[in-house]
Amino acid sequence: MSKDLPTNAKSRRRPEQVTLSQVAQAAGVSPITASRALNHPDKVSTSTRQSVLQSVERLGYVPNLVAGSLASSRSRLIAIIVPSLINSVFVEIIKGLQETLEAQGYQILLGNTDYDLDREYQLVRTFLGWSCSALVTAGLRHNDACRTLLANWGHPIMEVMELGKGMDLNIGLDHTAAGRCMANHLIDRGYQRIVYVGARLSHDYRAGMRYLGHKKMLKAKGLEAPLLELNTLGSLQAGAESLAQVLKDYPATQAIHFANDDLAAGALLAAQRQGLSVPDDIAIAGFNGLPLGQHITPKLTTILSPREAMGRLAAQELIRRLSGKSVYRRQHDVGFTLQVGEST
Amino acid sequence: MSKDLPTNAKSRRRPEQVTLSQVAQAAGVSPITASRALNHPDKVSTSTRQSVLQSVERLGYVPNLVAGSLASSRSRLIAIIVPSLINSVFVEIIKGLQETLEAQGYQILLGNTDYDLDREYQLVRTFLGWSCSALVTAGLRHNDACRTLLANWGHPIMEVMELGKGMDLNIGLDHTAAGRCMANHLIDRGYQRIVYVGARLSHDYRAGMRYLGHKKMLKAKGLEAPLLELNTLGSLQAGAESLAQVLKDYPATQAIHFANDDLAAGALLAAQRQGLSVPDDIAIAGFNGLPLGQHITPKLTTILSPREAMGRLAAQELIRRLSGKSVYRRQHDVGFTLQVGEST
DNA sequence: CGCTGTCATGATAGCGCTACCATTACTTCT
DNA sequence: AGAAGTAATGGTAGCGCTATCATGACAGCG
Numbered sequence: 001m002s003k004d005l006p007t008n009a010k011s012r013r014r015p016e017q018v019t020l021s022q023v024a025q026a027a028g029v030s031p032i033t034a035s036r037a038l039n040h041p042d043k044v045s046t047s048t049r050q051s052v053l054q055s056v057e058r059l060g061y062v063p064n065l066v067a068g069s070l071a072s073s074r075s076r077l078i079a080i081i082v083p084s085l086i087n088s089v090f091v092e093i094i095k096g097l098q099e100t101l102e103a104q105g106y107q108i109l110l111g112n113t114d115y116d117l118d119r120e121y122q123l124v125r126t127f128l129g130w131s132c133s134a135l136v137t138a139g140l141r142h143n144d145a146c147r148t149l150l151a152n153w154g155h156p157i158m159e160v161m162e163l164g165k166g167m168d169l170n171i172g173l174d175h176t177a178a179g180r181c182m183a184n185h186l187i188d189r190g191y192q193r194i195v196y197v198g199a200r201l202s203h204d205y206r207a208g209m210r211y212l213g214h215k216k217m218l219k220a221k222g223l224e225a226p227l228l229e230l231n232t233l234g235s236l237q238a239g240a241e242s243l244a245q246v247l248k249d250y251p252a253t254q255a256i257h258f259a260n261d262d263l264a265a266g267a268l269l270a271a272q273r274q275g276l277s278v279p280d281d282i283a284i285a286g287f288n289g290l291p292l293g294q295h296i297t298p299k300l301t302t303i304l305s306p307r308e309a310m311g312r313l314a315a316q317e318l319i320r321r322l323s324g325k326s327v328y329r330r331q332h333d334v335g336f337t338l339q340v341g342e343s344t
Numbered sequence: 345m346s347k348d349l350p351t352n353a354k355s356r357r358r359p360e361q362v363t364l365s366q367v368a369q370a371a372g373v374s375p376i377t378a379s380r381a382l383n384h385p386d387k388v389s390t391s392t393r394q395s396v397l398q399s400v401e402r403l404g405y406v407p408n409l410v411a412g413s414l415a416s417s418r419s420r421l422i423a424i425i426v427p428s429l430i431n432s433v434f435v436e437i438i439k440g441l442q443e444t445l446e447a448q449g450y451q452i453l454l455g456n457t458d459y460d461l462d463r464e465y466q467l468v469r470t471f472l473g474w475s476c477s478a479l480v481t482a483g484l485r486h487n488d489a490c491r492t493l494l495a496n497w498g499h500p501i502m503e504v505m506e507l508g509k510g511m512d513l514n515i516g517l518d519h520t521a522a523g524r525c526m527a528n529h530l531i532d533r534g535y536q537r538i539v540y541v542g543a544r545l546s547h548d549y550r551a552g553m554r555y556l557g558h559k560k561m562l563k564a565k566g567l568e569a570p571l572l573e574l575n576t577l578g579s580l581q582a583g584a585e586s587l588a589q590v591l592k593d594y595p596a597t598q599a600i601h602f603a604n605d606d607l608a609a610g611a612l613l614a615a616q617r618q619g620l621s622v623p624d625d626i627a628i629a630g631f632n633g634l635p636l637g638q639h640i641t642p643k644l645t646t647i648l649s650p651r652e653a654m655g656r657l658a659a660q661e662l663i664r665r666l667s668g669k670s671v672y673r674r675q676h677d678v679g680f681t682l683q684v685g686e687s688t
Numbered sequence: 689c690g691c692t693g694t695c696a697t698g699a700t701a702g703c704g705c706t707a708c709c710a711t712t713a714c715t716t717c718t
Numbered sequence: 719a720g721a722a723g724t725a726a727t728g729g730t731a732g733c734g735c736t737a738t739c740a741t742g743a744c745a746g747c748g
Contacts, residue, residue: 071736
């Protein structure tokens, strides 16, 4: 009785795949009605909707999102581009984004640039090819090609982590101010010979901005602002090694301002192993406010940034924008908090 | 002179989007040849390839991967499903996968189940809808619907982290053996009253398997194997709190075997703050081999698992499979290493 | 009674790309 | 010389879905 769908020679269909047409046929409606029953449930009658959903269930239909996206040029994919997955900071932002976006039925396309702007451009190109609904990227710096591509894109773009003149939406904090803030704290504490230690500042240029703030503050007080730049990425190990380096290069150092908590904690733990007293022999400060810093003794003085909240807020703003609502705010300053521990 | 492409009333094209046809026209070849120039460069002549690439550049063409995937039913997307992004273990696996896959031109679709198998099923459904080239998921446990869906899928499936009878490919380690190994170490050290502390073992069932191994070993030696199960996820904070709990519930405890290093390090640092000597007053062991454990004093005794390598290996195996080569090995035991520190 | 409006459904025609088969021009072999 | 293979290119027809417009049914209204 039931006619098979046409199976002409040129067909490329994978015969095992259940299509929406089959669901529609089983439910006794047209394909387009079945499509509506699934994607715009309020546009079909209750009885139709139910019989379609039943057929979906019975046939084990899995919607082909690729075909749907092509037809509608909307994909419910959100591209997230981060410079590193080792740095837990970005993972926390991803986490905040992910939990909010997945709850709204968006999927995440993840890319890692390894702090390389050309790689970023490649990833952006690929992701635009997927008709992503929006793009999230870390930072405000991009190469020209990338900037051109994004400028004409027409979908929301969210730049996270730093604050400034973004391409579209922007959430972050003022890193220069954060560097200044910590420098100020160290000076207040009476330290005069302060070294800044960072890792690959040309790549992790936000840490470079913090150094800039730090340096300005020190110069303003008539102090030198020596810098030790490591060639490895930030880690406990690198922090431990940098302590020795600082003590060798700048023996009279009273305090070290580290670009992040991994380095700082590594140095602090190394100092303990060497029998140095923190902060009496050497004061140590970090940045990020990782839990680790609050569990070691002495507690690490650091600057806390709301990373997961930043991700959540970014996601909420994107969703608001994607659902056609007017943007709440184009720019969010999530701020930072100086957490004075016992290490300074 | 140059005719515009047909612009009939029903067209839904976004006029600003450059299509492959336009590139082909500019290069003076047919669309299909342009497609080949980009996707199968060895199937066109050098001169054709170059003129197509020039047109791509000149027009700023960005391939529509959605259309390409629909036509070819191949997507170069790899789905990765993890139970948590807080747990750095999974992030390291993602990292290993990502660096290998992105280098081969694959993109990552990321999903997080929050240790919920129903959520996993939903994610799998969605990801299958994207015609992913392969799927990576953590663990061997899935619900029935998910298992059915995957069984008929026809693309590579990689189950990571644990070892056992998988659906397709499998890379991981034997958690029961790992639990046994650590328990054995603690007994060897002379400890008799040993408590196991884990977090949400019904969710993090791999930690539950380690407890099982631990318990078996202790029972075999005629020892009790008390368990403290926390209701929060593993963290330094939870570890610190659990130490107090253990000392209250089991005052005579000599050693604590923690389900992971976050808990163990949290407890170790808390013990130090309370003036307890580790391991003399209380011995502490963890699992994972996080860098943190090797930087605190005393160094944490733990079991090291090669997480990033696991990700890399998984990715390599998938790529091998996707490029049509016969599978090197269906199952990889990446093993584990007991790292004896000073905390036991 | 026709006019307009709303609701539910359907027919048609793509979305932009590539699989499949054909065609042409050569080369190589017997 | 003719058969048979190979390399480069193109025409056609989809992939599975949805935007768009059209249709029919029915209600409300003067």
